[in-house]
Amino acid sequence: MVSQRRRLSAASIGRLQQRFETLDAAEMIGWAIQEFPRSRRAVVTSLQAEGVVIADMAMELDPSIRVITIDTGRLPEETLTYLETLRAHWDRPIEVVYPEPADLQPFVASHGVNAFYASVDLRKQCCNLRKVLPLRRALGDVDCWLAGLRRSHSPARAAVPPVHLDTDNGGIVKLNPLIAWSAADVRAYMAERGLPMHPLYAQRYTSIGCAPCTRAVEPGEDERAGRWWWEADTDKECGINGVRQPLRIVEIAS
Template identity: 40%
Template sequence: MNVKELKEIIGDKKGVELLQTVTSLFPKEVIFSTSFGIEDQIITEWIGKNNLDIQLFTLDTGRLFKETYSLWSRTLERYPLQIKAYSPDNSLLEDFISKKGPNSFYESVENRKECCRIRKIEPLQRAISGKKVWITGIRSDQSVNRHDMDFIEYDEVNQIIKIHPLFDWTFEAVKKYCKEHYIPYNVLHDKGFPSIGCQPCTRAIQAGEDFRAGRWWWEDQSKKECGLHAVKS
């Protein structure tokens, strides 16, 4: 089944209904990546409360905020779910740190992307291997690189269909939904962190700053992606 056919079947379905349709079409072949961001917590709620046939995983980079680990525990307490953790390959990480040091990502875009490749991209490829559909919490207004994406698309890099159920949601709508449904979310979101990644690479943003200004703030705006959602040019 291609993306066009899938879009026709899904039609105007949203939220839980959308996910139920996808799992019926691709049994045992749907996976959801959570970084425990506020968007991901909504999708986790839909999966957990409706017992959807979707496998959950997260990328434990080893440099997450303590608040993220706390939310991870709270999420497991709330929902009857298993969230499989994928960590960096020890040999790759040890070699990188031995040669360039623990904070070389501040020194160049190349070093930062290599760090992201080891801590995120390689573990991701292991996580999604053999799956047909990858569910994400991506929203279109999260960065300039995501405006050209669609809520259903084919990821040529990873050879997998990607679905973004919250693609057209605003950050304000996401927070409102979580509060109305008492969904636990990272306390850092209330402290100026709209986007939360690794602790050394994430800061709070100031009023008027771009949504992604707190991620890799020392780099050019157009480079602020880690490669998880890369698009072939």
Template identity: 45%
Template sequence: MTPDEAQTLIDEIASQFAARTLEERLAWLHDSGRRIVFTTSLGIEDQVVTDGLASALPSASIVTLDTGRLFDETLALITETERHYGIAIERFKPEAEKIDRFVATYGLNGFYESVAARHACCGVRKVEPLGRALAGADVWITGLRRGQSAARGAVAFAEWDSDHEVLKVNPLADWSLAEIRQRVQDRAIPINPLHARGYPSIGCAPCTRAVKPGEDERAGRWWWENDTQRECGLHVAGAASELPARQNA
């Protein structure tokens, strides 16, 4: 798909999605005839998308990034979700030699030392595997919502991702957390038990904590950093996936 072709779809999606249900939005993508990949972190939003895909877009490939540092609850949910919907979720793991390089340079938990080190870890464990997961895809579906954080407040229904040269579609962009939770309740969607323990956003175990009262949904991710734009790089243009040289103190 070229950027011009993607822009045509972006304009159509912008005009079509607002008045449609999740299933209608996903079915509309089915009519595009494109190769579609959904990347799930097994978070509550992504479980809602998986539920919609099961009925409205079963031809979509569902993949997850198994970073090697996920919570046990997340790993168990992968298997539970596959069983619940009768689907296969393809796992993409980081390359062992790149993990070894990171550990040799920074130490196993070196991502606590600096933002650069944390970006390097996310690059090896998430960004590079994502590139492999999206290879050959035309459309990338995500569970991004505007209400997740200030940094995601302008998330559109669709955009062109120049890094991976895919049309990135966010069918839950305008959904609230309350709507997500109601959908989970109404349809008995399996979710991560950590959500009930104060984890609205769940990533790697060493980099995720429960949120405090009044904090936004993603405040528990990389909480030791001061940057209010904290992201792992999956949804940031130009995010590096190579390991940078360590800076001397």
């Protein structure tokens, strides 16, 4: 039997935004698990520490929760190895989604395999083909997804709400349980739970994406300074999280 799709109104989301500002991460994840059927919720992670923390928390509440990651075809070898490390650690599957070759081939044929260095527009087109569209396909039967955004990641993420409607993916609910966490909070949870760390963190990487688009950071640099570092001051986003400008919390009159 196919479970019925669940959609929340903007007014409901506004009330939840206000409520969730006072909840901790585990309580927000617990809400999603209670509110949405098992087949209709998922953790999406790029295998960075934040997504691993959310997946671990969610599995404590529901060991069978879906965990999804995207193999863009340009990931560092360390990320692919780490994926297998996590599968072994948790002793469970992690779903992997991939770009469609039919989407990529015309782009690469026209612009080259490293077109992202040429302009911000081409870089975002590449991100769209390798990340945004595969995620959209993966979320086709999902009503709520959980992501690892933190407000302290960057100025562009400073206003991210704890929950909002993901209009890029059909108006489903997107939950950001770690918005109030710091990098130190994430590391402390990983250590307390004995979770394996992505090996690139030990090499001064603080944000990890595709291999040609990620570098280690220097002391004092922004956490996301190693992403698309050749670009001028931009939002440093790929489009997968819908952070193109500060997201505003919906205000609901009392």
